[in-house]
Amino acid sequence: MDRNPGKGRPIAAATKLAVARCAFAVGILGTAAAQAAITDDVVKIGVLTDMSGTYADFTGQGAVIAARMAIQDFSGDRTVLGKKIELVSADHQNKADVGAERARSWIDRDKVDVITELVTTNVALAVMDVVAQKGKVALISGSASLPITNERCNANTVHWVYDSYGLAAGTAKAVVGSGKKNWYFIAADYAAGAAMMDGAAKVVVASGGKVVGSSKHPFPSSDFSSFLLSAQASKADVIALANGGQDTITAIKQAAEFGIIGSAQTLVPIVLFINDVHALGLQTAQGLTLTEGFYWNRDDKTRAWSRRFYEHAGTMPSMAHAGVYSSVLNYLRAVEKTGSDEAGAVMQYLKSTPIDDGLFKGEIRADGKFAHEMLLLEVKKPAESAEQWDYYHVRAVIPAADSALPLAQSKCPLVRQ
Structure with missing residues (x-):
């Protein structure tokens, strides 16, 4: 308790005012709740x-x-x-x-x-x-x-x-930071594919890297051979997949068949889910770097x-x-x-x-x-997995402040600039 006589009265008054405001707020909420209804x-x-x-x-x-x-x-x-x-x-x-x-x-x-x-x-x-x-x-x-x-x-x-910003902020930044600076994108020809490629490309360039080429594939697609051949020919350090679901799984499997996985070129899926890793198996998916918002383990x-x-x-x-x-x-x-x-x-x-x-x-x-x-994640090698679905090493935790587009850059009309 503050016994300073010069301060005692203002503190008491402030306390009373705070209590009064709290009671008023509770009354308002109670009234609102009473008047509100479930449609x-x-x-x-x-x-x-x-x-x-x-x-x-x-x-x-x-x-x-x-x-x-x-x-x-x-x-x-x-x-x-x-x-x-x-x-x-x-x-x-x-x-x-x-x-x-x-x-x-x-x-x-x-x-x-x-x-x-x-x-x-x-x-x-x-x-x-x-x-x-x-x-x-x-x-x-x-x-x-x-x-x-x-x-x-x-x-x-x-x-x-x-979103595409959070995925790119994690994966693309980490991969460029490891020294792999030249990127080639294989993107699904729809809005999300374009957004993923654009978001990752901006992070690549801002981190000191360069985009050396790109291809767009139809959605959905069962044959990525021509796109993978173009990516191989580019000699890019990284072949980035800006697609999702079965398209990503198919592209990774075909990249393995083409000898891309395990080569000097690094395959980077911009978005990959644990269910995709399960479908691929650790033998194929091991070593892939990805970003997710949740990991069960x-x-x-x-x-x-x-x-x-x-x-x-x-x-x-x-x-x-x-x-x-x-x-x-x-x-x-x-x-x-x-x-x-x-x-x-x-x-x-x-x-x-x-x-x-x-x-x-x-x-x-x-x-x-x-x-x-x-979460910045790396897919485990088969020998590193302790049980089924134990698929990831958590390599870094990306704070919320870094995983969301800064509001100062937002084009959302709800944000006061």
Whole structure:
């Protein structure tokens, strides 16, 4: 206690004022909660993802399982504020028109309040526009495109797990730093491929490297021979793959057949999921450097949750699966705290409250980017793996401040420059 008579009275007064303000704030929150309502007396969550295509292994049914786990962990009786929580899911087929139409139908007919997962950039951007128009929420886990929280941002969307900037900031910077400065890109000919290549190229150049060439391949693709031959002929130190899912797996397998893996040239996938490594096998994937937002074997909390996921899915979770769980869990917490499933109230709460759910820890910024740590990983050699799915060495932890585009560089209209 401060016994200085000259200071005692101001401190007492300040304390009384703080208590009064707190009581006032509590009263306001209580009134707001009492007045708020759950629309249609149900909180309905939609998982819209790739169920059968290129990205199904690291999203697909696993995303539905992750959402179901989040609902169960939030409330054993699957309710929030005494209202039922319902889950629906659908396959967007990696088509923007299919995804947008499903989102409209869910919102207009089925009264869905939030749509999550949304792998594939064109689908994510299309659904973002729908939820913004209709006053609902989108929580994106599987897409990599930076425009989601940059020039195409909106107030109703959160980009939860990773983007092309974070992936490049980790992998490209580390590889250039190791002395491999000349890069050749093989990129999928769609928005996410272009964004990944552009983001990584900027990091390469800023780190003292150089882009010596690039090729674009159709999506999806089963034959990368011509693109790999061009990359080999370039004599680049690094052949970077700016694609995802089955395309990445196929390209890596064919690179091994062409003798690229194990040669003087280094193969670098800009985005790679643990499910991709599992499909490739450690014999083929060993030594690959990559960046992810989540690894099941990082610590006790991630291991405990992941082993539960495995019991349901028969596979360890990808970072996209972990993101669906985290986003749904924190969405429901926001509904509970605000007393409402109204998008504005939920988004305001999410952007004002630090997140720490055992899988991710960070804050959602004004642009809708969930800024959290990313992990720089190296795929283990077969002899280094202690058990199935023990695939990575964690080589570095990339702080949130370095894994997200600086707000000073943002083109998002929600960010005050």
